[in-house]
Amino acid sequence: MPAWWAWSSGHWELRHGPADEEAWLEAAYRDRTLVTRVGTLHADHAKADGGPTGRPASSSTLPGLVVQMYRHARIGDEGTVLDVGTGADYSPGPAGLTETASAADGEDVSTGRHPVIDIEENAWELRSMLEIMAPGIEHDYRENGDTRIALMVHGDGSWVRAEQTGRELPTVHQGGPRRLWDVLDEARDHWLWEGSLPLYGAHVRISPDGTIHLRRGRWKATIA
Known part of the structure; x- marks a missing residue:
């Protein structure tokens, strides 16, 4: 390449x-x-x-x-x-959505509750948890002066662009069948309330067909 x-x-x-x-x-x-x-x-x-x-x-x-x-x-x-x-x-798939995510208003525009961060570089635990909750999301992060921009795209057509300037609350644009920023917020809320993410310390069972079953307390997830 x-x-x-x-x-x-x-x-x-x-x-x-x-x-x-x-x-x-x-x-x-x-x-x-x-x-x-x-x-x-x-x-x-x-x-x-x-x-x-x-x-x-x-x-x-x-x-x-x-x-x-x-x-x-x-x-x-x-x-x-x-x-x-x-x-x-x-x-x-996801790469083809980058153009849309970079500029479109989307079907849903809201004010985010959490700051815009570079998930791949600075929040590895959160990135791993998100991969369990919604596998296949691709991320892009950019900075333009005091403005931080995070893009998330998925092969099913879902996308999000979150923009934050300084310490202001971010503006979140979302489109497609799923609201990816809401999925990320769910993981961050759990992190803040519980002090950790359930993925770490979870018991793992692998079925003969290769399916991975995760469980920790009342939380459980499957990776097919």
């Missing part, structure tokens, strides 16, 4: 790996689908000037999806595996 497209400031920008090897490694090993083609223009054949238009697509498989497929395959020590990469672009 020598090049990819990144959504920034309302348009697609070209990212060329060899030009910034540190950013290249970070992008390649992050659990996030990278957009490799927008419209008819593939990042490998693009020039830095001029942003493309059209639907985003990807030939960069989400790392977590690969791990999930291997887990469901239940591969034993004696198994033989052939992993074929076709390189065919596909609709990346």
